[in-house]
Amino acid sequence: MSITDHPVISREQWLQARKQHLIHEKAFTRQRDQLSAERRALPWVKIDQPYRFQGPKGQLSLAELFGGRSQLLVYHFMFGAGWEDGCKGCSFLADHFDGANQHLAHHDVALVAVSHAPYAEFQAFRQRMGWRFDWYSSAGDNFNRDFGVSLSAEQLTEGSATYNYERASGGEEELPGLSVFYRNDQGEIFHTYSTYARGLDLLVGAYNFLDLTPKGRNEQQIMGWVRHHDRYEEASKNKGSSGCGCED
Template sequence: MNMQNHPVVSREEWIAARKQHLVDEKAFTKERDRLSAQRRALPWVKIDKDYRFQGPNGELKLADLFGDHSQLVIYHFMFAKGWKEGCDGCSFLSDHIDGANLHLAHHDVAVVAVSHAPFAEFQAFKRRMGWKFDWVSSAGCDFNYDFGVSARAEDVAAGKATYNYEKSDWTEEELPGLSVFYRNESGDIFHTYSTYARGLDLLVGAYNYLDLTPKGRNEEEIMEWVKHHDKYDDEGSSSCCHSS
């Protein structure tokens, strides 16, 4: 939209337009609630494979990632073996985790990031970013492959690779996603949900702010402007609350 030629109207005309848009917003909210209920009603798959992860104190099972909670959200963070930094987009999303975790930890939900690189390889980056959330490695097990965020070279070559439940010609070594699990009182674990690509938008609070502004996301490609939060220059970071 051309910001210079945007229509300017009286307050009365604005209120009328805003009320009309509110009708659509309320319809969207109701549809979102319906989809959320539909999501919770999806069937589950029991996890029988013995996945093993590496954490700060050694080997962990999937059950260990729950802690004392019955619900587990895993963010599939793009960080492959040999990488020095995590993906810009995954880092953008992960900047939102610690704030949410202050509340989710008190509402029966554990949040853990999982990456394919060996555990030691992403510790310096985690410290640099200042993140506190749990982040473990799935190196050496099938977890990333089974949950659709890593593809074996032979599957890519044979055209069998999939991403977001569709056949995909992978160009990335890793791709992002999120998976949700439930543990019952007997200790059985079930996969309840996974989402990928634009399905991850809901986790990026900064995008929700941008969607409310006149310029919106203002990007030609998804997250083209995003950097690791310590790589932005100071230009544009000032606010009215900063002293000169």
């Protein structure tokens, strides 16, 4: 339906249509609650690998990323070795982290970002973006590969690379995702969940606002309009794609 010829009705007719739609909204809310319960009920995998990360104070273990909490959300931020900027789609999503972290930190949850590039290589970009959330490097470690967000050129050439639980369809070596971990009182760590591509929409609060508007997300290409938050004026003169693997 075109926004230019959208039907216009009386207030009484609108209320009837709105009440009918509310029935569907409530059903969706119940379905979402059920899906979330199913997600929490998924079986876990114990982490035995001694993953190592680099931070501002040197090397850290996966356990140290929890910051004393029992639950850890790791956002796999697309920033590869030699890059000057992070992925625009990942940056759009990461713009929501600092606000959420003010609350998550008081609900036994740590939210951090991890990228494949060496730690020093994304510090200038981080400063430019003005972010405060913890952001670590997994350079030299298998963490990104094991959690399906860093693919080798050989895998892509052979057609053996997988992303989002199926064969990778693109040629990108770095891809976005989110992985969730739990640490019990004995210090054991478990992988409980990972999601990729469109599964990351849940983390984008701005999308929830856009979905309420008459034009919605208004995307010709998923995240094609998104830019680093300091470059929207510049981007309005030169339109292009976001370069983020979030299409599926």
